Amino acid sequence: MELFFMTLTTGIMVGGIYALVALGWVLIYKCSGVLNLAMGELTLFGAYVTIYFYLMGVPFIVCIFFTLLIGIVLGILVERIFLDKLIGEPILAIIMVTVGLSFFFKGLIGFIWGTDTRVFTPAIFSLKPFTIGFLKISTVYFWSFVLAIVLFLVFVAFFKYTRWGLSMQATADDETAALSLGVSARFVYAASWAIAFMAAGVGGALLGNINGVNISIGYLGLLVLPAVVLGGLNSVPGAIVGGLIIGVLQNFAGTYLDAYFPGGVKEIFPFAFMTVFLLFIPYGFWGWVKIERM
Amino acid sequence: MTRVWMPCGYYHQDYAKDQGWWQTPVIKGKMILLLLIVFVVFPLVLDEYWLGVAIMIGYTALGALGVQLLIGYAGLITLGHAAFIAVGAYTSTILILRFPWPQFIIDWGLAYPISIIVAAIVAGLWSVLFGLPSARVKGFYLILTTMAAHFITVDFILTQYVSRIGGRGQAFSLPPGTIKIGPWFIDSDVKVYLVMITLLTLMVMIMANLLRTRVGRAWVAIRDNDIAAETLGINIVWYKLLNFFVAGFIGGIAGAFWIANLAALSPEHFPWFWSLWLVGVILIGGAGIDGAIFGSIFMVVVMELLQIAAIPLSDYWPKLMINFAFLKEMAFGLAICAFLIYEPRGLSYRWWQAKNYFNLWPFSY
Numbered sequence: 200m201e202l203f204f205m206t207l208t209t210g211i212m213v214g215g216i217y218a219l220v221a222l223g224w225v226l227i228y229k230c231s232g233v234l235n236l237a238m239g240e241l242t243l244f245g246a247y248v249t250i251y252f253y254l255m256g257v258p259f260i261v262c263i264f265f266t267l268l269i270g271i272v273l274g275i276l277v278e279r280i281f282l283d284k285l286i287g288e289p290i291l292a293i294i295m296v297t298v299g300l301s302f303f304f305k306g307l308i309g310f311i312w313g314t315d316t317r318v319f320t321p322a323i324f325s326l327k328p329f330t331i332g333f334l335k336i337s338t339v340y341f342w343s344f345v346l347a348i349v350l351f352l353v354f355v356a357f358f359k360y361t362r363w364g365l366s367m368q369a370t371a372d373d374e375t376a377a378l379s380l381g382v383s384a385r386f387v388y389a390a391s392w393a394i395a396f397m398a399a400g401v402g403g404a405l406l407g408n409i410n411g412v413n414i415s416i417g418y419l420g421l422l423v424l425p426a427v428v429l430g431g432l433n434s435v436p437g438a439i440v441g442g443l444i445i446g447v448l449q450n451f452a453g454t455y456l457d458a459y460f461p462g463g464v465k466e467i468f469p470f471a472f473m474t475v476f477l478l479f480i481p482y483g484f485w486g487w488v489k490i491e492r493m
Numbered sequence: 494m495t496r497v498w499m500p501c502g503y504y505h506q507d508y509a510k511d512q513g514w515w516q517t518p519v520i521k522g523k524m525i526l527l528l529l530i531v532f533v534v535f536p537l538v539l540d541e542y543w544l545g546v547a548i549m550i551g552y553t554a555l556g557a558l559g560v561q562l563l564i565g566y567a568g569l570i571t572l573g574h575a576a577f578i579a580v581g582a583y584t585s586t587i588l589i590l591r592f593p594w595p596q597f598i599i600d601w602g603l604a605y606p607i608s609i610i611v612a613a614i615v616a617g618l619w620s621v622l623f624g625l626p627s628a629r630v631k632g633f634y635l636i637l638t639t640m641a642a643h644f645i646t647v648d649f650i651l652t653q654y655v656s657r658i659g660g661r662g663q664a665f666s667l668p669p670g671t672i673k674i675g676p677w678f679i680d681s682d683v684k685v686y687l688v689m690i691t692l693l694t695l696m697v698m699i700m701a702n703l704l705r706t707r708v709g710r711a712w713v714a715i716r717d718n719d720i721a722a723e724t725l726g727i728n729i730v731w732y733k734l735l736n737f738f739v740a741g742f743i744g745g746i747a748g749a750f751w752i753a754n755l756a757a758l759s760p761e762h763f764p765w766f767w768s769l770w771l772v773g774v775i776l777i778g779g780a781g782i783d784g785a786i787f788g789s790i791f792m793v794v795v796m797e798l799l800q801i802a803a804i805p806l807s808d809y810w811p812k813l814m815i816n817f818a819f820l821k822e823m824a825f826g827l828a829i830c831a832f833l834i835y836e837p838r839g840l841s842y843r844w845w846q847a848k849n850y851f852n853l854w855p856f857s858y
Binding site for chain 2: 428461477
């Protein structure tokens with residue numbers, strides 16, 4: 200039973216990070232309708248930028264701040280250079296541009312930093328677990344979770360209460376109406392990409408804290424896709440629920456299924472689950488159901 | 494069907510002629526010349542290095558044909574095609590190395606040809622299995638399921654189970670002389686090239702023929718508007734699955750061919766990168782079968798040129814060569830983005846434009 204609860208808490212902690220990255224994905228989709236397959240590389244980028252500054256001796260919080268700043272700049276640049284020109288193109292074109300971007304970023308990161316695993320030294324959070332009642336929680340998971348959730352709430356608050364956030368919501372709801380009310384759609388697109396870069400970047404930094412930074416962080420970033428499908432593509436609460444569920448499922452698969460299917464079942468299970476899930480509820484829990492007519 | 498404007502004075506008088514492959518004597522002559530060049534001249538003229546490049550082009554084109562069938566003709570976007578190529582490669586290898594063939598089949602060199610066909614069928618069925626969600630979902634969701642197909646097939650089943658059959662690391666080595674077609678051992682680049690060009694020609698013929706039958710028209714109807722196609726009485730689930738089967742079949746052929754060029758088979762030959770690469774190839778190539786082939790030629794040749802350019806530069810900046818794989822990825826990503834933004838209709842459209850320009854030259858108005 201102890202194993203069960205430990206798996207559950209670990210899953211929830213990791214799921215919090217996935218939820219943060221999934222939020223970025225959902226914001227881009229809501230605001231500009233872009234289905235983004237480059238999310239893995241955005242997390243990768245955040246992890247590498249953070250560790251780059253951290254190894255230079257900058258305090259961790261300042262590193263996160265730098266990651267956010269570079270995320271804003273890169274997000275706006277990417278939107279302006281590539282996606283701005285593709286508004287109204289077919290879905291395949293937009294998806295493949297994000298795939299092209301993901302190749303570009305992966306190549307760039309690999310070219311600059313190589314393939315070795317880097318570790319945050321000195322470790323930011325101690326590896327020693329602490330206990331609450333009968334639960335043992337590893338410190339690094341706990342603080343990553345807390346940071347992820349705080350950022351998640353900050354972004355949601357931005358989306359809900361600031362003027363910029365409201366204009367993003369308006370565009371997501373009805374682009375034409377928002378345009379006629381003087382909301383700049385181009386600003387909204389750029390802002391959504393900037394937020395996605397920031398969210399994914401911090402998510403990557405936190406994931407890098409747990410296992411060290413290497414190219415496989417990009418694969419963890421891809422796990423947001425099952426998460427957003429589970430929650431519904433355009434639902435912010437769906438992102439957090441989907442992220443948490445995927446984190447928990449992944450860890451349960453690693454703990455319990457590994458005995459029956461040795462090997463990489465932990466990495467594969469979210470995708471297998473998503474395939475089956477799509478057969479039954481393709482729009483996720485809170486996604487908008489599209490009814491097609493001729 | 495006609496993608497070239499007919500010269501003055503040519504009219505089609507029946508439907509069969511309108512659907513013909515080679516519609517005028519000039520086109521017929523050109524195509525026979527092309528076949529002569531690729532079958533006879535290239536093997537005689539090209540040196541080892543460029544034959545290798547040509548084999549790579551052929552392999553890419555065989556893979557891209559399947560992707561073109563799915564994306565370009567049925568609108569089923571796939572990002573997991575390398576999985577079916579991998580299934581084909583593994584099926585063929587296992588059959589050659591493990592299956593207890595009767596002695597006369599080995600003597601006559603039939604094991605490899607039979608294994609190619611079986612591999613293609615197995616890959617096709619595997620593709621249908623992962624095409625089943627297409628009955629219910631499409632667009633982005635289908636992308637996700639094909640992606641999942643790749644991770645499940647290659648990263649899990651092949652890596653963790655299949656490649657461990659008979660001990661790790663040695664079971665799937667293919668020493669020269671293992672692969673034999675009829676009396677010939679496929680052990681030199683020229684022979685691999687000839688196998689490649691034969692298979693590629695066959696596949697192009699099969700695909701081009703399929704596309705001008707009822708099946709092909711049904712696929713195009715599903716691509717253009719699946720709901721309208723359904724109201725016209727097309728069983729869309731059946732035709733989508735058939736499309737997955739044929740695409741997987743061609744993928745299986747590609748995989749089974751590729752083992753002829755390998756010394757040992759391992760799952761690392763079929764990364765997710767390769768699935769995306771194939772989709773990029775058809776985006777750059779553009780519509781149609783020729784799009785898949787143009788795209789393969791362009792991508793492979795550009796990458797080779799990039800490498801040739803990087804070698805002298807690496808004297809000044811050695812990192813360039815060490816991290817060349819990453820440079821390649823960057824170039825590929827940028828190429829996809831640039832084509833989608835500036836020439837979304839791809840190379841085959843440019844080719845069509847050029848052809849028409851010269852067809853009508855000098856009075857092109």
